Amino acid sequence: MKAVILLSGGLDSSTILYQAKADGYECHALSFDYQQRHQRELESARLVAQKAGVVKHQVVNFDLRQWGGSALTDSSIDLPEERSLDEMSQNIPVTYVPARNTIFLSFALAYAEAIAAQRVYIGVNALDYSGYPDCRPDYIQAMQEVFRLGTKQGREGEPITIAAPLINLKKTEIIQLGNLLGVPWELTWSCYAGADVACGVCDSCRLRLAAFAELGLKDPVAYV
Numbered sequence: 001m002k003a004v005i006l007l008s009g010g011l012d013s014s015t016i017l018y019q020a021k022a023d024g025y026e027c028h029a030l031s032f033d034y035q036q037r038h039q040r041e042l043e044s045a046r047l048v049a050q051k052a053g054v055v056k057h058q059v060v061n062f063d064l065r066q067w068g069g070s071a072l073t074d075s076s077i078d079l080p081e082e083r084s085l086d087e088m089s090q091n092i093p094v095t096y097v098p099a100r101n102t103i104f105l106s107f108a109l110a111y112a113e114a115i116a117a118q119r120v121y122i123g124v125n126a127l128d129y130s131g132y133p134d135c136r137p138d139y140i141q142a143m144q145e146v147f148r149l150g151t152k153q154g155r156e157g158e159p160i161t162i163a164a165p166l167i168n169l170k171k172t173e174i175i176q177l178g179n180l181l182g183v184p185w186e187l188t189w190s191c192y193a194g195a196d197v198a199c200g201v202c203d204s205c206r207l208r209l210a211a212f213a214e215l216g217l218k219d220p221v222a223y224v
Contacts, residue, residue, distance in 0.1 A: 003112075009047075012125060013123040014123075015174055030060065031049075047187040078094075079202050082201050121164075122163070175211055
């Protein structure tokens with residue numbers, strides 16, 4: 001059995017890669033260089049993929065800076081810093097990249113069908129505070145229907161399925177699962193800032209640090 005895993009190099013996507021391995025799939029990792037502010041994550045994706053022993057790791061290149069619309073693709077938009085978890089939950093944040101998961105899943109679907117894979121893994125989770133519209137269960141359900149209707153495999157009755165095993169997990173639960181699966185947290189990268197050391201104050205860093213702290217664990221990644 002083959003699976004395509006959307007791998008950013010972050011905590012969530014690294015966990016689903018190891019989950020796909022545990023599920024018995026031959027893993028093909030897919031990452032994206034869309035000229036994001038935090039391109040440092042691509043190095044982590046490479047290291048995690050190598051550590052996990054994936055069959056193949058590919059990086060797709062395209063430039064979303066030409067459209068902007070997000071703090072991750074437009075350097076003139078400031079990253080939110082030092083926000084509380086309550087503040088994060090109030091609105092869709094400026095770090096939302098327009099239609100990003102739809103773009104990613106479309107590439108993953110094409111790759112999966114080309115190699116006759118049965119499943120695409122994505123590390124979205126809806127219970128923590130990001131507020132992203134393309135990380136929610138109804139979105140994943142809708143994209144599953146696209147997978148069914150828009151492919152030869154789907155029309156022939158063997159649709160490629162979307163696996164989103166973290167969708168109903170909190171960040172603390174994802175870390176606990178990753179610990180069981182042996183995810184190398186020290187290789188992962190969550191920070192939105194474009195530096196070589198994690199900032200510790202962007203939303204992604206704060207969510208990650210809070211989850212490790214709640215579990216009484218030390219995050220092995222270095223912070224400013």
